[in-house]
Amino acid sequence: MQLKIYNSLSGEKEIFRPILEGNVGMYVCGPTVYSNVHLGNVRTFLSFDFIYRSLTFLGYKVRYVRNITDAGHLTDDGNVENDRFVKQSRLEKLEPMEIVQKYTVDFHEVLKKFNLLPPTIEPTATGHIIEQIELTRKLIDKGFAYESNGSVYFDVLEYNKRGLNYGELSRRNIEELFANTRDLDGQDEKKNPQDFALWKKATPQHIMRWPSPWGDGFPGWHLECTAMSTKYLGDQFDIHGGGLDLKFPHHECEIAQGKACNEQSPVNYWMHANMLTMNGQRMSKSTGNYILPMQLITGKNDFFEKAFHPSVLRFCFLQAHYRSVLDISNEAMLASEKGFTRLMESVKLLDNISVSNTSSIDIKGWYDKVIAALTDDFNSPILIAHLFEAVKWIFLLNENKETITSDDLNFLKEKLNALVFDVLGLQNIEESNHEKLDEAIQLLIELRNQARKSKNWELSDQIRDRLLEKGIELKDGREGTTYSIS
Ligand code: AMP
Numbered sequence: 321m322q323l324k325i326y327n328s329l330s331g332e333k334e335i336f337r338p339i340l341e342g343n344v345g346m347y348v349c350g351p352t353v354y355s356n357v358h359l360g361n362v363r364t365f366l367s368f369d370f371i372y373r374s375l376t377f378l379g380y381k382v383r384y385v386r387n388i389t390d391a392g393h394l395t396d397d398g399n400v401e402n403d404r405f406v407k408q409s410r411l412e413k414l415e416p417m418e419i420v421q422k423y424t425v426d427f428h429e430v431l432k433k434f435n436l437l438p439p440t441i442e443p444t445a446t447g448h449i450i451e452q453i454e455l456t457r458k459l460i461d462k463g464f465a466y467e468s469n470g471s472v473y474f475d476v477l478e479y480n481k482r483g484l485n486y487g488e489l490s491r492r493n494i495e496e497l498f499a500n501t502r503d504l505d506g507q508d509e510k511k512n513p514q515d516f517a518l519w520k521k522a523t524p525q526h527i528m529r530w531p532s533p534w535g536d537g538f539p540g541w542h543l544e545c546t547a548m549s550t551k552y553l554g555d556q557f558d559i560h561g562g563g564l565d566l567k568f569p570h571h572e573c574e575i576a577q578g579k580a581c582n583e584q585s586p587v588n589y590w591m592h593a594n595m596l597t598m599n600g601q602r603m604s605k606s607t608g609n610y611i612l613p614m615q616l617i618t619g620k621n622d623f624f625e626k627a628f629h630p631s632v633l634r635f636c637f638l639q640a641h642y643r644s645v646l647d648i649s650n651e652a653m654l655a656s657e658k659g660f661t662r663l664m665e666s667v668k669l670l671d672n673i674s675v676s677n678t679s680s681i682d683i684k685g686w687y688d689k690v691i692a693a694l695t696d697d698f699n700s701p702i703l704i705a706h707l708f709e710a711v712k713w714i715f716l717l718n719e720n721k722e723t724i725t726s727d728d729l730n731f732l733k734e735k736l737n738a739l740v741f742d743v744l745g746l747q748n749i750e751e752s753n754h755e756k757l758d759e760a761i762q763l764l765i766e767l768r769n770q771a772r773k774s775k776n777w778e779l780s781d782q783i784r785d786r787l788l789e790k791g792i793e794l795k796d797g798r799e800g801t802t803y804s805i806s
């Protein structure tokens with residue numbers, strides 16, 4: 321097996337050679353938790369969930385770090401007053417850390433609904449202020465950064481003077497960058513317009529602030545990812561991922577910080593996931609062109625004609641390669657639902673197939689093609705196309721129009737189950753319906769307890785008796801109420 325990964329830094333597919341044989345260190349930029357994630361955000365995280373699952377399936381031990389950005393993320397105009405958390409906390413009349421908590425919980429709940437695996441480490445920016453101050457100090461000591469009016473900036477021209485090539489990832493040259501920079505807040509403090517903040521001085525109104533050698537302030541957004549990735553993965557690690565829109569300036573700045581600090585490029589393989597569009601426009605909160613995950617699942621929206629199971633969205637997303645733009649539409653979701661249902665039916669049918677002495681199908685050849693797709697820069701659409709070859713066989717086997725040996729059938733079962741559930745991360749709708757049933761019964765138990773507390777015996781008995789009529793028996797014990805279904 322030879323895994324190939326498209327490296328945004330070289331612009332080519334490269335053979336993947338991990339730093340430590342059999343191990344992968346992967347960092348993915350996490351969400352800025354100041355509002356609900358939309359389906360576009362979900363697509364990027366899902367792309368990397370698939371990559372994480374694929375690497376694990378291919379036998380790598382993966383340390384997967386995905387951060388939570390909960391400090392120092394300014395809106396595009398770079399104005400300190402427009403710190404996204406501070407702005408949102410004013411709007412919702414909550415503390416900034418309440419905003420952080422509220423939307424971190426939402427983020428986790430959404431990703432769980434879409435069956436994304438949690439990363440192995442999930443650090444927060446606010447939990448790593450000391451590391452960021454330390455990095456800033458190191459960059460000043462090495463002459464790559466300067467203090468100005470209580471803020472600290474990275475000196476891009478100095479970096480380039482030392483032959484370090486700012487712009488190598490986004491392939492921009494520095495003169496062009498200088499010519500195109502708008503006049504942003506803080507410009508008068510900077511030596512050059514492209515210099516970026518490592519540490520920002522807090523104004524008196526700024527609530528999220530920490531003491532530092534340069535006075536009270538907060539860290540720059542780019543620095544947090546350098547601090548957290550290198551802390552948990554080392555000064556140089558294997559893979560860094562994020563949405564394509566983060567390539568510049570965020571990832572460009574991360575490279576500059578890493579190289580300036582440690583005299584080596586921080587990341588061997590840069591991976592960028594492409595955008596989700598709707599009506600041909602990038603999905604985005606700021607333009608209003610977005611759908612929230614719960615709107616998709618409940619069907620409460622004006623865009624889709626019906627509600628969709630989260631696994632159908634997963635399937636829809638994975639039918640496009642992570643580097644391609646995907647335009648979401650009602651038709652695409654309906655088609656994905658059809659495909660998903662057929663795939664699930666075939667997985668179920670596998671238990672009823674009878675075996676023969678010979679196989680009329682080449683299972684090992686099929687599996688080689690599956691692995692070839694997976695190792696070709698995680699090509700999920702080709703992988704799914706191969707899965708449908710197997711689906712076709714399964715339906716034919718079920719009608720005794722093809723034959724399969726017992727060994728081949730076991731092999732097919734094992735691999736298909738692993739690919740569908742572990743690698744694609746799809747979930748059986750029937751199984752998730754069981755979970756929903758459990759939640760509904762727990763809800764009725766809770767309502768019955770409330771009725772009993774208020775001595776509404778009539779209602780509490782009614783709940784118990786009518787559930788019993790449906791074959792659901794409630795049992796009251798010392799540990800609370802349990803139930804059994806007959
Ligand atoms: P943010 O919380 O704004 O930093 O965004 C979280 C992640 O979602 C980033 O990796 C973005 O690149 C990604 N993202 C934002 N909009 C889209 C979109 N329309 N399609 C795919 N990914 C997106």
Ligand code: ZN
Nearest residue numbers: 349350545570
């Ligand atoms: Zn980042």
